[in-house]
Amino acid sequence: MRWTQTFIPTLKESPTDAEIASHKLLLRAGLIRKLGAGVYTFLPLGLRALRKVEQIIREEMDRAGAMEVLMPAIQPKEIWEQSGRYETASGVLFKVKDSAQRDWVLSPTAEEVITSLAANEISSYRQLPKNFYQVGVKFRDEIRPRFGLMRAKEFIMKDAYSFDTTDEGAMASYHKMYEAYQRIFARCGLKAFPVEADTGVIGGNYSHEFMVPAETGENDVVYCEACGYAANLEKATSGLPKTAPRDIGPAVEKFPTPGVVTIEALAKEPYKVAANRQIKTLVYILDSRPVIILVRGDDQLNETKLMARTGAVAVRPATADEIVPLLGAKPGSLGAVVNVPSEVPVYADDRLQGANDMTTGANEDGFHFRNVSLERDIKVTQWFDLRTVKVGEPCVKCNQPVKIQRAIEVGHVFKLGTKYSEKLNALYLDEAGKQHPAVMGCYGIGVTRTLQAVIEQSNDKDGIVWPIGTAPYTVCITPLSVKPDSDVMKLAEQYYAELTAKGVDVILDDRDERPGFKFKDSELVGFPIRVGIGEKSLAKGEVEIKPRSGQLIVAKRDDAVAKVLELVAAA
RNA sequence: CGGAGCGUAGCUCAGCCUGGCUAGAGCACUUGCUUUGGGAGCAAGACGUCGCAGGUUCGAAUCCUGUCGCUCCGACCA
Numbered sequence: 001m002r003w004t005q006t007f008i009p010t011l012k013e014s015p016t017d018a019e020i021a022s023h024k025l026l027l028r029a030g031l032i033r034k035l036g037a038g039v040y041t042f043l044p045l046g047l048r049a050l051r052k053v054e055q056i057i058r059e060e061m062d063r064a065g066a067m068e069v070l071m072p073a074i075q076p077k078e079i080w081e082q083s084g085r086y087e088t089a090s091g092v093l094f095k096v097k098d099s100a101q102r103d104w105v106l107s108p109t110a111e112e113v114i115t116s117l118a119a120n121e122i123s124s125y126r127q128l129p130k131n132f133y134q135v136g137v138k139f140r141d142e143i144r145p146r147f148g149l150m151r152a153k154e155f156i157m158k159d160a161y162s163f164d165t166t167d168e169g170a171m172a173s174y175h176k177m178y179e180a181y182q183r184i185f186a187r188c189g190l191k192a193f194p195v196e197a198d199t200g201v202i203g204g205n206y207s208h209e210f211m212v213p214a215e216t217g218e219n220d221v222v223y224c225e226a227c228g229y230a231a232n233l234e235k236a237t238s239g240l241p242k243t244a245p246r247d248i249g250p251a252v253e254k255f256p257t258p259g260v261v262t263i264e265a266l267a268k269e270p271y272k273v274a275a276n277r278q279i280k281t282l283v284y285i286l287d288s289r290p291v292i293i294l295v296r297g298d299d300q301l302n303e304t305k306l307m308a309r310t311g312a313v314a315v316r317p318a319t320a321d322e323i324v325p326l327l328g329a330k331p332g333s334l335g336a337v338v339n340v341p342s343e344v345p346v347y348a349d350d351r352l353q354g355a356n357d358m359t360t361g362a363n364e365d366g367f368h369f370r371n372v373s374l375e376r377d378i379k380v381t382q383w384f385d386l387r388t389v390k391v392g393e394p395c396v397k398c399n400q401p402v403k404i405q406r407a408i409e410v411g412h413v414f415k416l417g418t419k420y421s422e423k424l425n426a427l428y429l430d431e432a433g434k435q436h437p438a439v440m441g442c443y444g445i446g447v448t449r450t451l452q453a454v455i456e457q458s459n460d461k462d463g464i465v466w467p468i469g470t471a472p473y474t475v476c477i478t479p480l481s482v483k484p485d486s487d488v489m490k491l492a493e494q495y496y497a498e499l500t501a502k503g504v505d506v507i508l509d510d511r512d513e514r515p516g517f518k519f520k521d522s523e524l525v526g527f528p529i530r531v532g533i534g535e536k537s538l539a540k541g542e543v544e545i546k547p548r549s550g551q552l553i554v555a556k557r558d559d560a561v562a563k564v565l566e567l568v569a570a571a
Numbered sequence: 572c573g574g575a576g577c578g579u580a581g582c583u584c585a586g587c588c589u590g591g592c593u594a595g596a597g598c599a600c601u602u603g604c605u606u607u608g609g610g611a612g613c614a615a616g617a618c619g620u621c622g623c624a625g626g627u628u629c630g631a632a633u634c635c636u637g638u639c640g641c642u643c644c645g646a647c648c649a
Contacts (some may be wrong), residue, residue, distance in 0.1 A: 009581090009599095010579095010610095011582065011583095011598095011599090012582085012583090012598065012599080012610065013582060014582090014583090015580095015582070015583085015585050016577085016584095016590090016641095016642075017641065017642055019642085019643080034641095036591070036640085036641085037640085037641065037642090062576055085649095089649070090648070091648080092647085092648065092649075099572080108649065109649060111649095120624075138649095140648085140649080142647090143572080143646080143647055144645095144646090144647075144648090146642095146643095151648080188591095199645045199649090200649055202649080216614075218648080243624095306575070316646090318590060416648090442649090444649070480607080481607090513607095513610090514606085514607055514608085514609085514610080514611065515607070515608045515609065516607095516608070516609030516611085517609080517610050517611085518610090519608080519609050519610085520609065523609095523611075524610090532608080534608055535608090536608075537608090544608095
């Protein structure tokens with residue numbers, strides 16, 4: 001491709017709405033343009049990079065035995081109601097009506113469609129296992145689109161769905177995808193690693209996310225350098241011991257605490273109750289039903305765990321107006337010792353199990369109880385792991401201190417089980433003629449997000465530093481004179497023809513611009529290899545090869561193509 | 572949805588508080604000349620419903636009301 005024949009609108013300054021490096025560079029390097037919040041046009045260069053990522057994904061999915069299909073992005077409301085997700089995923093579903101007032105969903109994912117297909121087309125164990133995938137546009141009614149392609153209303157996703165006869169088969173399918181994902185991200189030039197993950201409204205019981213470490217990510221990953229344990233903070237547990245029991249008096253004791261409504265205030269003079277000897281009492285509304293939640297004073301409730309443990313679809317903290325009539329006191333004086341309505345369940349964090357000598361609110365403004373025993377004084381409906389892990393806690397597997405890292409989620413694999421196949425009747429007959437639901441898995445990769453993650457991970461002060469696998473063009477030939485009959489331009493044309501014939505993606509910067517301008521542009525866009533041809537060095541029979549991330553190489557004019565091919569092969 | 576902020580040329584922004592003649596700068600763009608190994612110089616030029624609607628006023632980019640869009644923080648997040 002010749003630079004003058006494509007469209008690469010680079011910007012010296014970055015538009016104000018870009019906040020993070022990768023978003024700025026996507027705009028500045030002329031890869032994308034914004035149409036509206038979370039909605040972007042891919043320009044020629046951006047589309048080429050996107051296609052590279054897609055191509056890698058297709059090759060690895062095919063290699064792993066999956067088949068490509070293409071499913072509708074417009075889906076009837078009914079199948080979403082059948083799976084139950086019309087309600088549970090309601091917050092992010094794009095819902096539309098056609099002119100006949102029929103309801104449709106713009107697809108955020110395709111479990112319903114593929115499972116309907118399997119229900120109709122697959123009837124025998126002889127047809128299994130199968131894994132279908134597609135690459136296409138997905139929609140999500142993001143409340144707040146952010147960071148360019150990272151969190152958009154419309155994006156490209158690769159989604160795959162496996163069907164097996166048995167749980168073991170499903171695990172095998174899962175692992176094939178898990179391995180394919182590792183290959184895909186490595187080929188994209190990304191440092192991505194798998195972590196244990198929550199399954200959210202997709203459902204299922206086993207799941208990993210593929211994370212790219214980045215401070216601008218929207219996830220926190222807990223990991224242990226000693227043993228390799230890694231989990232999303234929403235899922236992670238640690239090896240902290242339970243609260244140590246002590247010798248205590250025979251009964252709880254009420255004491256006045258006027259104006260004290262925080263853990264911190266109670267920890268100070270004159271009360272001096274350490275946070276780890278306090279019970280934090282929270283009231284939440286789980287699917288419109290109030291519950292009391294107890295965690296230790298120095299712990300934070302993890303709302304994702306709360307949803308996962310209770311199966312709730314929507315959780316939110318109760319408001320003060322809801323709490324007062326329920327427990328008789330305002331937040332800050334709440335507890336679960338007395339005055340707990342019998343229909344309100346009490347869920348307590350495991351770490352409080354067996355704890356005593358604790359202090360908690362008395363459900364009376366301005367009063368607390370001390371000398372509280374969880375066992376003796378509180379009727380706990382159910383114990384759960386509900387707390388959020390903190391940096392430095394002992395690893396749940398090996399007891400070494402864990403670390404926490406921000407990260408971008410680029411892929412997610414789920415073992416779904418039979419949740420969808422049961423609801424949508426994807427049944428098969430086994431050898432004995434007995435009917436079973438297929439055991440499913442689903443596997444997503446955010447393609448556009450992956451592209452941006454590559455840029456977020458690979459850039460410097462001058463611009464993007466494309467890994468060779470995802471670069472829109474691998475080589476940029478930069479003649480410093482573009483006069484058609486000049487030796488410089490003739491050689492540039494020759495290199496262009498030779499490299500193109502060898503299957504290398506080459507762009508020839510044939511713009512009649514000053515050298516500095518062209519150099520800056522090629523570095524901003526980030527082509528992995530630049531071949532510079534100038535009159536002065538050519539007079540000595542030399543040209544310059546500049547890897548974007550390495551030292552300048554001076555090559556003889558007749559060796560340059562071989563040298564470039566060598567660099568491409570080595571990458 | 573709660574909080575904060577911003578909408579003026581393709582981009583970055585000034586002007587608004589304290590209303591006043593013809594709405595500005597830099598970059599980008601067009602033409603010419605010069606320049607030619609790290610985002611050139613000079614000259615000339617083109618580009619604006621000042622987000623939109625209404626109001627106040629002799630007069631509104633500027634003040635008021637409404638509305639739409641965008642950004643950030645929070646909530647949310649397959």
